[in-house]
Amino acid sequence: EDKVVQSPLSLVVHEGDTVTLNCSYEVTNFRSLLWYKQEKKAPTFLFMLTSSGIEKKSGRLSSILDKKELFSILNITATQTGDSAVYLCAVEFASGNTPLVFGKGTRLSVIA
Amino acid sequence: GAGVSQSPSNKVTEKGKDVELRCDPISGHTALYWYRQSLGQGLEFLIYFQGNSAPDKSGLPSDRFSAERTGGSVSTLTIQRTQQEDSAVYLCASTLAYFGETEAFFGQGTRLTVV
Numbered sequence: 001e002d003k004v005v006q007s008p009l010s011l012v013v014h015e016g017d018t019v020t021l022n023c024s025y026e027v028t029n030f031r032s033l034l035w036y037k038q039e040k041k042a043p044t045f046l047f048m049l050t051s052s053g054i055e056k057k058s059g060r061l062s063s064i065l066d067k068k069e070l071f072s073i074l075n076i077t078a079t080q081t082g083d084s085a086v087y088l089c090a091v092e093f094a095s096g097n098t099p100l101v102f103g104k105g106t107r108l109s110v111i112a
Numbered sequence: 113g114a115g116v117s118q119s120p121s122n123k124v125t126e127k128g129k130d131v132e133l134r135c136d137p138i139s140g141h142t143a144l145y146w147y148r149q150s151l152g153q154g155l156e157f158l159i160y161f162q163g164n165s166a167p168d169k170s171g172l173p174s175d176r177f178s179a180e181r182t183g184g185s186v187s188t189l190t191i192q193r194t195q196q197e198d199s200a201v202y203l204c205a206s207t208l209a210y211f212g213e214t215e216a217f218f219g220q221g222t223r224l225t226v227v
Contacts, residue, residue, distance in 0.1 A: 038216060041168075042147060042157035086215065092201075099121070099201040099221035100149070107215075 002027040006089050006103035013110055017079050021106045023089030024071040031094040033072050035063055038086040038105065046074070046087075079110045118204050118219035125194055125226055133189040133222045137206030141217070146179055146189050147203045149221070155203065161187065194226045 007022045023033065032050045036043035047056045049065035049072055056063050060079075065072045076083055086105040093099060117136040125131050137144050146158040157171035161181040172178070176194075181187040191198055201221040208215075 036155065041160065041171075042145070042155050043216075045155065088216075090218075099223040100203065100218075101220060102218040105215060 002091070002093075002101050004089055004091050004101050004103040006087075006106050008106060009104065010107040011109070013079055013108070015079060015081060015110055015112050017110075018075065018077045019079060019108060021074040021076075021087050021089075021108070022071060023074070023103055025089075025091050025101075026070065027091050027093065027101065029094045030067070031092045033065055034090045034092060035072070035074050036088040036090065038088055043088055076108075079108075081110050081112055084108055084110045116204055116206050116217050116219035118202075118222050120222055121220065122223045123225070125224070127196060127226055128193055130190065130192045131194055131224065133191075133202050133224070135187045135189070135204030135206075135219060137185065137187070137204070138217055139185075141206035141208055142184070143207045143209065144181055144187050145205045145207075145216075146187070147205065148173075149201045149203060150199075158189070158202075191224075194224075196226045199224055199226045 004025045013019055032048050034048050035046040037046055047063045052065055052067040060077045063072060063074045086107045088105045089103040091101050116138055119134045123131055142163045144161045147155040148158055149155050159172055159179045160168040176192045179187060179189045201223050203221045204219045205216045
């Protein structure tokens with residue numbers, strides 16, 4: 001059965017801390033791994049990862065994929081209270097019946 | 113059921129035909145959202161239902177798109193006179209309250225291909 005597992009389920013940190021969110025997967029027909037920040041109305045797209053070992057970076061956020069070990073991490077440095085959200089990981093399939101599988105998300109709370 | 117269920121998983125249709133996509137949310141969830149994801153892109157908001165309130169249709173890309181939610185549960189997204197640019201993965205999510213304030217549960221999507 002295809003699955004995507006995120007850890008931790010929740011995390012509380014202080015402003016300025018660095019956090020690492022994990023996403024592991026067991027899927028067939030892998031196409032890409034997607035990270036989103038769950039916000040009002042729609043998740044905000046953060047990164048799409050298709051190749052192993054290539055870090056993608058956007059401001060204080062970065063992410064990398066390991067296709068051998070089947071996981072990805074999302075790093076947030078110098079966290080701010082505005083980073084508080086649920087972060088979702090999803091795997092997109094190249095073919096087959098299942099287009100997309102989401103993890104349950106990691107709820108990040110950043111306190112001042 | 114245990115999660116959000118969408119059907120069909122895959123749909124191939126000819127340009128100009130109408131299609132209906134179905135979403136069964138988690139029982140008791142008052143909010144239901146439809147999104148569209150084109151290949152490798154982020155999620156595009158389409159429409160949002162909250163309880164008995166009028167739906168928020170602000171994301172629907174054209175009047176060919178419509179959605180209903182019957183009895184506060186099952187929802188159908190209808191695309192009339194499909195075009196090739198409608199090809200995408202259509203996702204449904206349900207939550208207890210408002211998206212971003214509580215955990216959202218996503219279905220596995222319907223991959224629509226218009227040929």
